[in-house]
Amino acid sequence: MRVLLLGSGGREHAIFWKLSQSPDLKEIFVFPGNGGFPDRVIAKGINLNDFESIRAFVKANQIDLIFVGPEQPLVDGVTDALEKDCLVFGPVRRAAMLEGSKEFSKTFMQKHGIPTALAKSFNVSSEAIAYLKTRSLPIVIKADGLAAGKGVTVAQTFADAEAAIVDALDRKIFGTSGATVLIEDFLKGEEASVFAICDGERALPMIAAQDHKRVFDKDQGPNTGGMGAYVPVPFMKPDVMRRVQTDVLDRVVAGMKAEGSPYRGLLYAGLMVDNGVPSVVEFNCRFGDPETQALLRLLDEDLLHLARQSAQGKLPDRPLRFAAGAVICIVLAADGYPGEYRKNIPIPELKTVDSSGDIIFFHAGTAAQAGATVSTGGRVLNLTASGKDLAEARARAYAVLEKIQVPGLFYRKDIGLKGIL
Ligand code: AMP
Ligand code: GLY
Secondary structure, eight states, rough: EEEEEESHHHHHHHHHHTTOTTTTOOEEEEEEOOTTGGGBOOOSOBBBTHHHHHHHHHHHTTEEEEEEEEEEHHHTTTTHHHHHTTTSOOOOOHHHHHOOOHHHHHHHHHHHTOOOOEEEEEHHHHHHHHHTTSOOSSEEEEEOOOOTTOOEEEOOOOOOOOHHHHHHTTTTTGGGGGGEEEEEEEESSSSEEEEEEESSSEEEOOOEEEOOOEEEEEEEEEEOSSSSSOOOOOOOOOOHHHIIIEEEEEEEHHHHHTOOOOEEEEEEEEEEETEEEEEEEEEEOOOTEEEEEHHHHBOOOOOOHHHHHHHHHHHOOOOOBBBBSEEEEEEEEETTSSOOOOOOEEEEOOSBBTSSSSEEEEEEEEEEEETEEEOOOSEEEEEEEEEEHHHHHHHHHHHHHHHHOTTTEEOOOOTTTGGGG
């Protein structure tokens, strides 16, 4: 098959690595890509905001399948626009609204009996603040639309909650994405991410992963896109995964089918698990970053086949296979991230896969520039390490990081500790 992969993060570099192992892959192009991709695979002439430019590339290069990495093109309807031209891995626009609109997502969950926190939506700040006063702390304020991971405030005081409401509704700091806010009750517990590949009829879950959202050790500092992840997650035991399947994944697939927008593609359930009972914190309509970089290393399946079967509506009727062991992913971010961060940090040459095969580097915010590699984004590199268990994977990862210190980049020192019993 001939594939066009859209996206530029560590997630896409890991997807590229995994797709490249398929015996059925004839040729792969990526757009826009990053400094980790060989130049020859970078597609030219595409503009992600112009689906006609993608269609022209698909026709000219006889693309069989588009693999969509990030949410924005899906929420914008890339699948709807191009599914007549080739297979597209990723949900249609209305199904992608599970991520694109938190209000849509909450209403959908309430309608289909999917466990989640109580929330109400508002577009007038005085009404939002009046409701706020009837709830208890902590309380969560969420911008309705896509806000690059910055639209959620977990407020410990009413003053902070009020400020978040005013920022979104009156000061419009998220633009139209914050024209509606949700005020959501706080969920306690441990967070886990479960990704399922869906074909409109069924959802095949992957093993659970855990992200580390805060920028500093011990979950301090502001939220980020994710500073590290590991698989598997010890508290996501088979009975919890069964509940995720029946109460969350199956209900999404059945609900979307009933509403006339069958869910095909990757469904990401961000969960809070309290005493073995999962509730949905958020849905995303694509693979998570950096969980994917860890997960795909254990996935014992041909990802190209799964993407094709998902888009065609015919996934196999069996659980997905995973290798034993554990994988950890540690994000190296540019100083200042997630605020204003340094750019153009020189990145040393790093072999993608080391000789043992245990260590794999994926690039994220990097670019090739005059024969060298420099940083361009906040999350710059991802180091992944495998081991027979998480303790071994973790020790290997940090041993490498101590050796390669890159000035200008920092990383959390406690990734994976929660998963070691
Ligand atoms: P989201 O962008 O919806 O994933 O939210 C970002 C982060 O905010 C989540 O990963 C959680 O850590 C936290 N969060 C969101 N909603 C809640 C909630 N209802 N209760 C507790 N924490 C939450
Ligand atoms: N790791 C969080 C996300 O991809 O949204």
